[in-house]
Amino acid sequence: MTVHAGIEARRASGRPYIYHVHSLEFDRSGENINRQVYDVERYGLENADHIISVSHYTKDTIVNRYGINPDKVTVVHNAVSRSEGRIRCRIEKRPGEKIVLFLGRITFQKGPDYFIEAAARVLEKIPNVTFVMAGAGDMMPRMIERVAQLRMGRYFHFAGFLKGDEVERIYAMSDLYVMPSVSEPFGISPLEAMLYDVPVIISKQSGVSEILHHALKVNFWDVNELADKMIGALRHPALVMEMTARSREELKNIHWNAAAEKILSVYRRVCG
Amino acid sequence: MPSVCCYFQVHQPLRHRHFTVFDIKQGLSYEDEEKNRQILNKVAEKCYLPTNLIMLDLIRKYGGNFRISFSITGVMLEQLERFNPEVLDSFKRLADTGCVEFLSETYYHSLAFLYSMREFREQVELHRKKIKALFGQTPQTFRNTELIYNNDLARVIEKMHYTAILAEGADHILGWRSPNRVYQPAGCAKLKLLLRNYRLSDDIAFRFSNRQWPEYPLTADKFAHWIHQTDAAGQTINLFMDYETFGEHQWADTGILEFLRAFPGEVLKHPEFRFQTPMEIARDHNPAAPLDVPNPVSWADVERDLTAWIGNPLQNDAIHALYGMERKVRKTKNAGILDIWRRLQTSDHFYYMCTKWFADGDVHKYFNPYESPYHAYINYMNILADFSDAI
Numbered sequence: 001m002t003v004h005a006g007i008e009a010r011r012a013s014g015r016p017y018i019y020h021v022h023s024l025e026f027d028r029s030g031e032n033i034n035r036q037v038y039d040v041e042r043y044g045l046e047n048a049d050h051i052i053s054v055s056h057y058t059k060d061t062i063v064n065r066y067g068i069n070p071d072k073v074t075v076v077h078n079a080v081s082r083s084e085g086r087i088r089c090r091i092e093k094r095p096g097e098k099i100v101l102f103l104g105r106i107t108f109q110k111g112p113d114y115f116i117e118a119a120a121r122v123l124e125k126i127p128n129v130t131f132v133m134a135g136a137g138d139m140m141p142r143m144i145e146r147v148a149q150l151r152m153g154r155y156f157h158f159a160g161f162l163k164g165d166e167v168e169r170i171y172a173m174s175d176l177y178v179m180p181s182v183s184e185p186f187g188i189s190p191l192e193a194m195l196y197d198v199p200v201i202i203s204k205q206s207g208v209s210e211i212l213h214h215a216l217k218v219n220f221w222d223v224n225e226l227a228d229k230m231i232g233a234l235r236h237p238a239l240v241m242e243m244t245a246r247s248r249e250e251l252k253n254i255h256w257n258a259a260a261e262k263i264l265s266v267y268r269r270v271c272g
Numbered sequence: 273m274p275s276v277c278c279y280f281q282v283h284q285p286l287r288h289r290h291f292t293v294f295d296i297k298q299g300l301s302y303e304d305e306e307k308n309r310q311i312l313n314k315v316a317e318k319c320y321l322p323t324n325l326i327m328l329d330l331i332r333k334y335g336g337n338f339r340i341s342f343s344i345t346g347v348m349l350e351q352l353e354r355f356n357p358e359v360l361d362s363f364k365r366l367a368d369t370g371c372v373e374f375l376s377e378t379y380y381h382s383l384a385f386l387y388s389m390r391e392f393r394e395q396v397e398l399h400r401k402k403i404k405a406l407f408g409q410t411p412q413t414f415r416n417t418e419l420i421y422n423n424d425l426a427r428v429i430e431k432m433h434y435t436a437i438l439a440e441g442a443d444h445i446l447g448w449r450s451p452n453r454v455y456q457p458a459g460c461a462k463l464k465l466l467l468r469n470y471r472l473s474d475d476i477a478f479r480f481s482n483r484q485w486p487e488y489p490l491t492a493d494k495f496a497h498w499i500h501q502t503d504a505a506g507q508t509i510n511l512f513m514d515y516e517t518f519g520e521h522q523w524a525d526t527g528i529l530e531f532l533r534a535f536p537g538e539v540l541k542h543p544e545f546r547f548q549t550p551m552e553i554a555r556d557h558n559p560a561a562p563l564d565v566p567n568p569v570s571w572a573d574v575e576r577d578l579t580a581w582i583g584n585p586l587q588n589d590a591i592h593a594l595y596g597m598e599r600k601v602r603k604t605k606n607a608g609i610l611d612i613w614r615r616l617q618t619s620d621h622f623y624y625m626c627t628k629w630f631a632d633g634d635v636h637k638y639f640n641p642y643e644s645p646y647h648a649y650i651n652y653m654n655i656l657a658d659f660s661d662a663i
Contacts, residue, residue: 232654238588239646
């Protein structure tokens with residue numbers, strides 16, 4: 001929505017205008033896009049001197065859905081911040097209890113419905129699992145209804161919107177983090193979960209899956225597959241051990257400084 | 273008289289079907305029959321059939337002077353019997369020339385030596401019988417899965433009356449010594465040890481089509497020249513590689529098959545040089561020195577150790593769970609169940625779980641039908657859960 005301001009600023013200042021894309025209408029709405037929003041985005045993309053996208057996944061959308069020349073788009077993956085004062089919370093859980101976390105807006109884009117359907121399948125096989133859905137959004141009432149309908153309310157917590165140390169606490173408590181997004185330009189939250197040595201399952205329809213090798217990746221719509229991988233991670237300590245150890249290594253190479261360097265080089269190039 | 277010894281490994285694993293936790297107790301088979309058939313037939317077209325034909329031509333052309341050896345796994349032979357008897361017939365024709373030695377190995381291409389001596393011996397015996405039945409030879413030379421080798425193995429193999437054993441000529445076991453000598457395994461009196469010359473072998477197997485390689489393109493006369501340079505008497509140059517190198521790992525359009533056609537003639541241009549099979553080398557050469565290899569060595573990756581199969585918690589968990597079932601499996605006294613358990617031992621299943629991505633990732637990815645080692649592990653553990661339930 002700031003597209004017009006950007007283009008106007010270029011006109012007034014005579015300086016180049018760079019469009020840094022973090023999300024597009026197709027991510028938020030699937031195929032049922034709002035035409036007006038799309039037109040604004042397209043206008044902005046077409047008129048940009050250069051475009052930065054947070055993933056190849058998003059770049060592909062920019063090229064294929066908006067008809068933009070791929071040479072005009074540079075991919076700069078996001079990273080994750082390590083908060084200085086992060087405490088490694090030691091949380092008491094019931095013995096043997098496992099917690100599976102969904103954290104994000106409860107909207108179409110984030111795929112909360114797939115999380116719930118997969119949870120039901122997990123409970124067929126493992127009884128002692130608690131599913132936490134943290135966040136708020138327009139799909140929340142429907143999700144609560146669906147959980148009730150599946151009669152798994154006692155295994156399910158809707159934690160609402162969490163802030164600051166509450167987020168840290170819930171990451172630290174979790175045994176598994178799941179991001180079943182339908183369309184995720186990047187998706188920083190799996191990186192945050194990995195900071196707490198939590199193994200992650202992410203959808204292939206995400207930008208972050210391009211940079212993670214030690215996450216389990218599934219198609220968001222494949223509920224059986226998602227449930228299978230969730231059970232795998234909950235049942236096999238060896239799997240968790242290897243995934244988290246390797247992820248710790250991988251995280252060392254994912255930091256904002258590298259992203260900033262790359263963005264800076266785009267700015268320099270565009271400003272000539 | 274220096275010798276050139278060519279041994280080719282012939283193996284295709286029985287790849288598993290996609291098996292989720294929801295498939296447990298549904299009475300499903302574990303292997304992806306269709307996929308295995310497709311891959312086998314594809315590799316047969318690209319490699320086994322054309323290359324066997326070339327080998328046959330070469331053997332006929334040079335009389336008894338071009339000699340080669342194969343190690344064909346039991347699971348491979350079974351697949352050939354089921355999916356592609358034409359390939360099997362072409363191997364039999366090669367056997368009939370009398371210029372081809374067939375080696376012994378574990379029937380199921382397994383790591384049994386490391387986990388169960390009884391199982392290891394039984395699998396070697398099964399394979400021996402299979403080779404005898406198909407090719408009319410009783411193997412004299414042993415090679416363990418993935419060229420895994422140490423002193424203990426050599427001692428066991430000597431007691432099983434083999435005359436030769438093969439291993440990787442890894443730098444860390446040889447030190448300053450040459451791979452082009454016959455050695456005596458530490459603790460053995462008769463058995464001869466032949467070591468792979470990995471530089472020359474990998475010039476063909478890995479580097480042949482690499483345009484960044486300074487020696488590209490590799491021609492048969494250039495390669496023969498390198499071999500001729502090591503012309504001291506009593507030397508043996510051991511070229512050990514996957515048979516699929518010809519036409520599959522290196523596609524036909526790289527010129528690999530033309531290279532093969534020209535190779536024996538170029539080597540034999542030098543009157544001192546001849547081709548011999550491993551058992552002939554063991555017969556004709558005295559060991560230059562004893563060689564002590566206490567820790568297992570293999571031909572895989574840069575490490576030449578076991579970490580491609582049992583180097584991480586996933587692999588260790590899976591393989592211990594598998595071999596932990598041995599007693600229960602045997603107690604059933606059910607040949608079908610024993611066979612299924614043995615098929616689960618094929619080393620490839622553990623190779624797919626390898627997480628050593630960064631240094632050796634390319635080769636691992638090429639051979640891995642799974643999206644990631646984690647998927648491979650979960651799939652395998654689901655199958656193991658189903659199998660455990662069945663026994």
